[in-house]
Amino acid sequence: MSKDTTTISKSFFPPFGYAAKELVTALVQTFLSPFGIVAGIIVVLGLVLTVLRFTGGLATVTNLSDYNAWGIWIGFDLLTGVALAAGGFVTSAAVYIFGMKRYHFAVRPALLTGFLGYSLVVLALHYDVGRPWRLPYPFIIRQGTTSVLFEVGACVALYLTVLFVEFFPAALEWLGLKKVRGLIIKLTLLLTIFGVILSTLHQSSLGALFLIAPSKLHPLWYSSYLPVFFFISSIFAGFSMVIFESTLSHRYFAHKMDETHLKGREDVALGFGKAASFVLAGYFTIKIVGIAAGNNWYLLGTSYGFWFLVELLGFVALPCFLYAVGVRDRNLKLIKWAAVWTVLGVVLNRLNVSLIAFNWHLPSADRYFPHWMEIALSIFIVTIGIIAFRVIATIMPVFYEHSDYKDLH
């Protein structure tokens, strides 16, 4: 194979033939592994359900109703997906803006998961909205600028582009296109700042989506601070996802990692764990301020109040504490579990706001519970993400520095 490379790279064109071959090999290898077989089954099932969705409509595959217009494809795939894909912007901001260069090696995996995360959010939306080919309409046909959803859509579309450009150098290194890569690397700071602005806007406006419905969302979750809550929680969601993914990557991609990456794991866990603990503490405080601002203390004694406390104490205060202890004792295992717990807490929060505490005033017969096919399609979309991550991390320099580009950044 090395012979092929040299002959091709000597020619005028970059080695796309070789790249295509590598891509196909990686795909085949992915699907031939034990993981690949399970993933393959999920993908086949997902494709069947896709056909059902686009022939029978949402009524065939979901439990959505006129009372419950949004289900888990919005509550989980969109709201949670975007929050958990925040690792890209927090890591690149930490490294390129705050100058924490020792985490530099963690940027690429974080950008890749961010990019895939947002891509999957957009893919999931194609299932959820009625006429997916009209998704560009808000930008090209008629702009509904009074809608928070317009802001979300514009920022997500732009940020997906930014993430693509930010991660693109990895693909260019793989393809051997040095000049273009150099050009994009020069834009790093600009892209990072742009990414932070866009993330601030859409992470917060996902919370702001629900400001329109004070009569439907339980007062403990409804707050004029919702945008702030969503933004702040996306920061610790990002930190925790980076820690969580780094644990997984070190288990499954250790053979792909260079020295810096293998050695840096502890650094990232300790640094990001500490940061997450601080942000969680801040979030806990502003959540309390939120209760005080709405003067909703009396509601804490109700059953929804109990559930609210489960979220706030069990999934915010507890992981904050676990992170702090883990960092103090340099206990990587504890930090890892704190990260998993925090991620679950963010999932719980987004489901609470969009589904569990939403429409709380309705009788139970009118409430929503997802259809198994909705859950299956969500799993299908997550699976596509994992497959894409595996393939890209196999063929592109994600966990190591490409030998031709060392010290070039």
Place this chain on the structure above:
Amino acid sequence: MPISRRRFLGWIGAAGVGATFGNSAHAAVNKHYKGYPESFGVLHDTVLCVGCRNCEAGCNKVNELPPPAAPFDDLSVLEHKRRTDTKSYTVVNRYDHAANGGGPTYRKTQCHHCLEPACASVCFVRAFTKTKTGAVVYDASVCVGCRYCMIACPFEIPTYEYDKALSPRIMKCTMCHPRVVKGKLPGCVEACPNEALTFGKRNDLINIARERIRRYPDRYVNHVYGEHEMGGTSWLNISGVPFKHLGMREDLGVTPAPELTAGALGAVPIVVGLWPVLLTGIYAISKRKERIARAEQEQAVAAALTQAREKGEAKLSEALEKAEVKNRTAIEAAVKKALEKVAETQTKEGS
């Protein structure tokens, strides 16, 4: 075009007058939006409603909706609470008040046609329009099908064609906008046999409602539902029982829906304006820190090097000195030895 002094002063004067009068006039009016003047509405008097479902039939007919599950003269459907759906823009429900000693009350439900509709404010393709007739109408030709309008509507009115795979629409009452612009009555109003529904200018309807309440204070609750709810609606209700007994929410408040998200949207320019400055500042600070750290490091290294060099030189000279002393002693010893040897040989030769 040459600008003469006179012309210039004229412009300034005009601008000044415009600014003064324009602004003061603007400032003088209450900025509170009260809906299009002269817009229409419907008053539903639940005291007069007998629950005959004729309005449902009329609506179905003029809007060419599919035939109902149960025929419109079948009143057994009133046993269960129903809501609007894709096949019915309006439904009548019965509410029993045996506890209050009164008979049942019927209430028709449909789009309330808010003066500042939540559905229109949240639609990112502006598929909803509040028309000058008062009707809130929907344009399916741009609708993406995100269903945010259904999330936003405080009255839970918009419905969605979940069973259509590729062309689902939002379905809701249009206040018969196409008929109203032709000078006809809405289908439901036309079909009502008991004048429980009155169509007219919204301002007139409020006066009529007030008049009825004033004339029959024992029959009506002293409230016109929709006059202020959610900033006011074109559809108004008066009732003999508290509205919450008719499944109508009394906790909606008087804030028009767009105001609920205005603050969050107003934060966008703040973020866009502040973040780049702050972030570039943070970047500059971290760069500067780095540079200072590097300079300090270099300085320290240089200092250490000088110190080491001085120390080394001192050591060297000391060593040299030592070596010299050693050498001298060695030479002296050697000379001494040689001299001794010479002396020895001389004595030997002498002897």
